Amino acid sequence: YNIHDGDQFHIDLKPDPPKPQYSNRTVDTTRHNKKSTDSNSTNSSTSSDDDKTNLSVEISPFSLDSLQKLAEEETINNNNINQTSIELDNLYPSTDKNVQIKMNDEDDDLLLAAAAAAACNNNLEFLSNGLEGRSRNPVSLLIDNLIHPDADLGARLQSKIKWRHDPSSSIDHICLGRGGIGGIWNQLTSKHLQTVSMADWMELPNYPFITFRQHLRMHRCRLSTNNEQIITDDENSKRATYDEIRSYYIHYVKRNRLINYFRNGCEVTSIERVCIDSSYYDDLTEEIRTPEALWEIRGFEEQTKNLFIIHAKYIVLATGISQEITRPLGIIGEQVSQSFTYTNLHDIEEIIVNKKRLRKNSKPLLVIGCGLTAIDVILLCQQYSIPILHVFRRAIDDHELVLNQLPANIYPEFERIKELIKQSSTITTSTSSDWFYQCCAQSEVISITEDGTVNIRNLRTQIIKDYNISCVVRLTGNEVKIPFLRSLTTKKCPGININPYTYECIDFENIYALGALAGDKLIRFLQGGALACAASLFKKYRQTSSINRLSFNVSSRTRTVQIID
Known part of the structure; x- marks a missing residue:
């Protein structure tokens, strides 16, 4: 799928x-x-006493x-x-x-x-039973084990799955997106930062990433001039740059002629259960029947501001987890410091690369957190010599720290940051002719003033120190919030509560969730979730078909698009 x-x-x-x-x-x-x-006795047959x-x-x-x-x-x-x-x-x-x-x-x-x-x-529950790995969803683990055998052991084996496209079995659908094709990757445009996952883990069916790199190189050769130098250093890299991934997904949609299914630049404002038809009297059963309720999707087009309404029987949520909604610190001055607080890599890249608000001689940028995004911010600042004040609560040797879980031979840039953190913690600050970096491990921020003064407390010694900063990057984890689905609550759950074998939301009939919303935060697990979702949808189509076969003639009741001026 x-x-x-x-x-x-x-x-x-x-x-x-x-x-x-x-x-x-x-x-x-x-x-x-x-x-x-008798065919009805098949399920009741038992072995004899001798067997x-x-x-x-x-x-x-x-x-x-x-x-x-x-x-x-x-x-x-x-x-x-x-x-x-x-x-x-x-x-x-x-x-x-x-x-x-x-x-x-x-x-x-x-x-x-x-x-x-x-x-x-497609009895996926039977096939995926007993599997363990980096995803909590068994179907994702099953498909990942087939596509990337022994991937966690460093092996790069051939996939056990061959995907074959059957256009006669397509289901009418439409894909709404706030931005362009590629989603969040349109904001992660760095040509230097690399993905944590291996490049071939980012692939989609029937288009190897190595093939894309060959096409990209040929395209660059055609566009190059005598005064330009073609960059080929990363062509054989095991990992991909953010810019490569963005280009790959855009090219994948065009290559597979999927562009007509996408409506980009659409903001969804609400999803509600409605019944668009009135009740009617059934002459055969002599009962009053209520038509099946549909999901009503309301929103507007970002450029024209035109409103739209779509009625659909099934909805698949693949929005990811918004990086704009990070967990608040709950400290003094958090509200007054909102004007210079950022929560994602894209905004920091904007003020450093494009707006050039942060420079080598600026006050330190306060980075709160030590996850992958925080490390990416530090790598970006290192590239442009932006001074850094780094604060996180864990100990440097804590195994739960993501830097301690990545092999040095595959992630050399992360290993350099890890060594830098260790050095900074022993000599108070790490300075050189090019870059300033100071680490405050096992520490927490207790207050931030409007003029950029931050108070940091060491959790071991309880000593509080003051620092002057230019901006704050709060990277303390994301909250799962879907504002257009108002009845959704995920207070303590890292994702939406789903059926692990169909990816259907337990609290919402005929709504499915994929990717980070379902707990699959690595792209390599997306294909398993999509397969589980597709298998469930086809099963429902079979059950509702009067001739016990898929019917793909979708009526206007199940897909109604109305643009309101």
């Missing part, structure tokens, strides 16, 4: 070519004569295509074959210890067929 599109993809699970193996582990598929011919020992067979999800073929062949040849022995290890060596099917010698063939059918019907 394409993240930016509603089109369905068939998934081929491609195993590596198995080596010939011979094993004594077999499954006896002999059918007993007592098996009932109480169950055989545990581990089945890799990559071998489900083979299992399905075996089930079909066994059904066809059932009348000609009295006894069959299937050596599962010869089909495919089992690799996934978490997916197990326990079968007995009476019903093994039925369960084998059921397992294959379950996979073909």
Whole structure:
């Protein structure tokens, strides 16, 4: 399922070519004569008293295509074959210890067929059971393990999934966005700062990042002149720059002809449950029926200020977590210092690079927090020699500190900041001919005055010191707030409460959440969430179809767009 599109993809699970193996582990598929011919008795069949020992067979999800073929062949040849022995290890060596099917010698063939059918019907709960990783959502872990096998161990193995586009199965949809294509990446335009994730983790289906880099290089060659030098240092880098990611997503939409699905520059102001049709009398059931309620999306176009209303049965929230809404400090002077307080990297880049309000001889910039965004701000300031006063509550050697979780060979710039923090904490300040940096670890800000005086307390010694600063960057974590969905409350939850196998919001029927809203903060997990969402939508379409097949003729009731002047 394409993240930016509603089109369905068939998934081929491609195993590596198995080596010939011979094993004594077999499954006896002999059918007993007592098996009932009634199809309704299939689920009630049990093993005999002599067959109480169950055989545990581990089945890799990559071998489900083979299992399905075996089930079909066994059904066809059932009348000609009295006894069959299937050596599962010869089909495919089992690799996934978490997916197990326990079968007995009476019903093994039925369960084998059921397992294959379950996979073909997108039984994601079955396939993703027992997986663990950096996401709390099992489907995201499943797809990530298939697309990026052993990624957390540093391996760069070939994907086990092949995406195939089926345009005949598309669902009518529209994508509303406040900015342009690419979302937040349009604000992160730095050509020097790099992503934390590996470049190939940022990929979308059927467009490798290395291929994009080759296209980008060819484009630069065509635009270059004799006086220009083509930058090729980052072409083989394992990580990508922010500017590369932004360009990649924009190019992906154009490459896959998805531009017509996007309506950019739209601000959504409210989402409410409404019923646009009146009740009616059903002659067949002799009852008064109420039409199914739809979601009403209201908003306006940013440039023209024209209002619009859209009615839809299903909504997918993929807004991310706003960087504008960070957790307040709850200190004295927080309100009076709002005029020189910033909460994201884009604003700091604006006042340093474009407006040039901060210079080498300016008062220090106060950076509060020690997460990834805070480190990016410090790296940016280091590049332009902007003085820094850095405050955070954790100890330098705290394992929860993000700098202590990143390998130095992959993140050398983060390692330099880590060493700088250690040096600054031992000699009070870190100064050089080019840059001033002072670190206050295990400290907290207790007050800020309107004239830029900040009071900082050391949590170990309780000593309070005063500093003069130019601006404040408050990077203390983001709050999940969706102002246009007024009934949503996420007081203590880091995301929206969702069904982990469908990504549907538990508190809102027919509303789905993807990405950071669902707890998947790394882009590598987005494809799993999109697949779970798409599988759920297709299942609902099948259930509501009178002919038990997908119907894609969307009426105006489920997609109504009205522009109000």
